[in-house]
Amino acid sequence: MLIHVMNGPRLRGAETFAVQLAEELARCGVRQRIVFLKGLSSPRPAIDGCEIAPRSATLSRLRAFSWLRAQLRAEGPSVVLCHGQGPLKEVLPALAFRGGRRPALALKQIGMILPWLRTHAAVRKALNRWLLARTDMCICLGPKQAEELNAAFGVPAERIAIIPNGRRSPSHPGPAAPRDASEILVVGSLSPEKNPALVLDLLEALRRDRPDLHLTFVGDGPLRPALEREVEARFPQGAVQFAGQVADVWPFYRRAGIHLLCSETEGVPGVVIEATLAGLPTVAWEVGDVATVLEDGVNGRLTPFSDRAALLRALAQVAGDPASWQRLREGALEISPRFDLGRIAREYVRVLDLLPAPPATGSVP
Known part of the structure; x- marks a missing residue:
């Protein structure tokens, strides 16, 4: 039994990756349960042979703890x-x-850890070392994450596996929509680490020479009211659109001209994979393990982290050179099979099957 534990409510x-991974693992015959820690406001997934267990928001802290403990019980050997x-x-x-015997415990590391340790860094680093020392396997998305886990947190190399993110492209993409070469697309949470304020600064600079350029934010978050x-105050009507949280992001990828990512911290962003599957060039900073899915000059442009001028130049170059844009689009479509979710799921099966049997004790070692 494989028990996925993830946040919510959306x-x-x-x-999204975890649910799609569970769908692929179900096709591999893996018995599963998905536990959502904050309830679920998005539509509940329907996966063959997979129980979906969202935690009620009305539970007290003690009852929530007991509920999670019950969800982690499974007949026979299991992996959390x-x-x-x-x-x-x-x-x-x-x-x-x-x-009794506790299940084997694995962690899928979402992003880099150290950039988040801004306050009480020493204490928080020690807490993360304690957590990671009690994890049987750390699955990270790229080599920089693996290096951080080993060098900064002391996780032995034999307890680290690198498995990149994957995505499933839509089975029925629908009729081909005409590209809007003047549209810049940003997909993700409207939160400080995603740097949406910088996006507006870049758009303002670009529009001095290209007033036709416009921007679409897909996603929601705490910064949306301030951004609106x-x-x-800064842009004419129609220059910036807020699409909010959407059920199907693929029409946006298929319509836009450029995908932009300028986060302060990242792991291996699924949005770059999605853009690549849609043949949409990405312009991004080299942060975290973005370089494992974004190759400069192949499926987009990769610029030095925090170099705003370089990011602006790359955006202007891709937006202003149709021949270069077409080469990047063709490059994206050519490398997209490497992000096939079925292949990624088989790698998860291989790695999780290698986990040692946990100790026969109810305590955490």
Whole structure:
């Protein structure tokens, strides 16, 4: 039994990947359960042979703890796969109070850890070392994450596996829509780490020479009200659109001219994979393990992290050179098979099958 534990209530990037991974693992015959720690406001997934267990928001802290402990019980050998640090912090205490043999514990590391340790860094680093020391396998998305886990947190190399993200392209993409070469697309949470304020600065600079360029944000988040006020003050009507959280992002990828990513921190962003599958060139900073899915000059442009001038030049070059844009589109479509989710799921099966049998004790070692 494989037990996925992830956040909620909405199916965002990490949760969307986890659900799609569970769908592919079901096709491989893996018995599964999905546990959502914050309920579920998105439509509930329907996966053959997979129980979906969202936690009620009305539970008290003690009842929520007991509920999670019950969800982690499974007949026979099992593996608990935490999709991110948040779930790991809740799962470890729950496993500590289980009777009998505890399941093997795996972590899918979503992004880099050190950039988040801004306050009380020493204490938080020590807490993460403690958590990771009690994890049987850390699955990270690229070599930089693996290096951080080993060098900064002491995770032995034999307990680290690198498996990149994957995505499933739509089975029925629909009729081909004409590309809007003047549209810049940003997909993701409207939160500080995604740097949406910088996106507006870049658009304003680009529109001095290309007033036809316009922007679409797909996603929602805490910064949206402030961004909407800023857009109203700085841009003419129609220059910036807020699509909000959408059920199907593929029409946006198929319509836009450029996909932009300028996050302060990233792992291996699924949005770049999705853009690549749609044949949409991406312009991004080299942060985290973005370079594992974005090859400069192949499926987009990769510029030095935090170099705003370089990012602006790359955007202007791709937007202003149709021949270059076409080469990047063809390059994206050519490399897209490497992100096939079925292949990624088979790699998860291989890695999780290698996990050692956990100790015959109810305590966390």
